[in-house]
Amino acid sequence: xxxxxxxxxxxxxxxxxxxxxxxxxxxxxxxxxxxxxxxxxxxxxxxxxxxxxxxxxxxxxxxxxxxxxxxxxxxxxxxxxxxxxxxxxxxxxxxxxxxxxxxxxxxxxxxxxxxxxxxxxxxxxxxxxxxxxxxxxxxxxxxxxxxxxxxxxxxxxxxxxxxxxxxxxxxxxxxxxxxxxxxxxx
Amino acid sequence: xxxxxxxxxxxxxxxxxxxxxxxxxxxxxxxxxxxxxxxxxxxxxxxxxxxxxxxxxxxxxxxxxxxxxxxxxxxxxxxxxxxxxxxxxxxxxxxxxxxxxxxxxxxxxxxxxxxxxxxxxxxxxxxxxxxxxxxxxxxxxxxxxxxxxxxxxxxxxxxxxxxxxxxxxxxxxxxxxxxxxxxxxx
Numbered sequence: 001x002x003x004x005x006x007x008x009x010x011x012x013x014x015x016x017x018x019x020x021x022x023x024x025x026x027x028x029x030x031x032x033x034x035x036x037x038x039x040x041x042x043x044x045x046x047x048x049x050x051x052x053x054x055x056x057x058x059x060x061x062x063x064x065x066x067x068x069x070x071x072x073x074x075x076x077x078x079x080x081x082x083x084x085x086x087x088x089x090x091x092x093x094x095x096x097x098x099x100x101x102x103x104x105x106x107x108x109x110x111x112x113x114x115x116x117x118x119x120x121x122x123x124x125x126x127x128x129x130x131x132x133x134x135x136x137x138x139x140x141x142x143x144x145x146x147x148x149x150x151x152x153x154x155x156x157x158x159x160x161x162x163x164x165x166x167x168x169x170x171x172x173x174x175x176x177x178x179x180x181x182x183x184x185x186x
Numbered sequence: 187x188x189x190x191x192x193x194x195x196x197x198x199x200x201x202x203x204x205x206x207x208x209x210x211x212x213x214x215x216x217x218x219x220x221x222x223x224x225x226x227x228x229x230x231x232x233x234x235x236x237x238x239x240x241x242x243x244x245x246x247x248x249x250x251x252x253x254x255x256x257x258x259x260x261x262x263x264x265x266x267x268x269x270x271x272x273x274x275x276x277x278x279x280x281x282x283x284x285x286x287x288x289x290x291x292x293x294x295x296x297x298x299x300x301x302x303x304x305x306x307x308x309x310x311x312x313x314x315x316x317x318x319x320x321x322x323x324x325x326x327x328x329x330x331x332x333x334x335x336x337x338x339x340x341x342x343x344x345x346x347x348x349x350x351x352x353x354x355x356x357x358x359x360x361x362x363x364x365x366x367x368x369x370x371x372x
Binding site for chain 1: 187188189190191192193194195196197198199200201202203223224225226227228229230231232233234235237256258261264265267268269272273289292298300301304305306312314316317320322324327328329330331332333334337340341342344350352354355356357358359360361362363364365366367368369370371
């Protein structure tokens with residue numbers, strides 16, 4: 001019933017939410033990249049972990065200012081997300097090329113993106129090397145902004161537009177379908 | 187257009203895939219818990235990070251044997267997943283109570299679960315404390331088993347039953363809908 005695939009085939013842990021990470025250099029330049037290897041790791045305080053290739057411009061900017069925003073795209077942003085993951089900020093101004101507008105953050109100097117489902121303001125607390133060229137950036141979430149209506153106290157409202165974009169692999173993406181409620185535990 | 191919510195509202199990073207983590211004590215007892223704060227963190231080697239409450243029985247078992255499996259449920263397992271996350275293995279034998287059957291692993295002594303979409307065999311390489319009572323367990327994936335047909339070289343095939351269960355919050359879950367292809371980059 002099961003077959004084995006290569007033990008390096010990380011797509012088995014996809015689809016998973018894909019985010020646009022905005023970072024800022026010491027001089028104030030902005031960059032954006034897409035990332036889905038992001039997870040909450042603690043609830044009090046709310047900490048997130050972000051896996052980063054240490055050769056990336058985003059990694060360099062995050063090291064310079066210790067800040068970034070996690071921006072949450074919906075289905076309409078699928079081409080922007082794919083391009084943000086295929087281009088390098090060393091060669092082009094990705095925000096400008098992709099037509100992305102920023103909105104001010106409340107607690108940090110790095111902005112969020114306009115028109116997303118929401119964004120999180122993050123401040124780095126720790127870095128953990130996990131391989132020769134990969135680090136886990138651990139950061140505290142200082143503020144969260146969400147689109148009116150699409151978010152309730154139970155989280156994203158799928159029926160009201162809260163359909164977080166998910167990455168499968170390559171050019172393949174998906175979105176959540178409908179709410180499924182588990183039976184109450186006795 | 188955006189409203190602010192509490193900076194501790196981690197549901198903003200959900201829905202995300204939810205897994206059944208099987209662990210084994212030194213004496214060979216098995217436990218299962220549900221977890222969605224899991225992410226790939228490196229591709230060569232394929233490493234995963236798992237956020238764990240250090241008071242949990244799963245954490246204790248993982249510390250004892252340095253092994254666990256990540257099992258990938260589908261929609262039909264929603265009640266099992268919810269219950270595995272609401273009960274403690276210190277009070278009940280959760281595998282037995284939930285009617286879960288195991289299948290042997292190829293590379294480690296801790297089994298996977300039968301009837302899932304697939305499972306990963308993991309061996310701990312590092313632990314990182316992230317708060318007073320929370321650790322990130324970093325582990326290498328040694329083998330991957332997937333359900334025939336539901337998985338292709340592009341990952342889970344949504345149209346052929348590869349619908350990974352996602353957790354929104356509380357009793358709320360969802361599944362991916364359909365494949366969305368981004369435009370090719372020029």
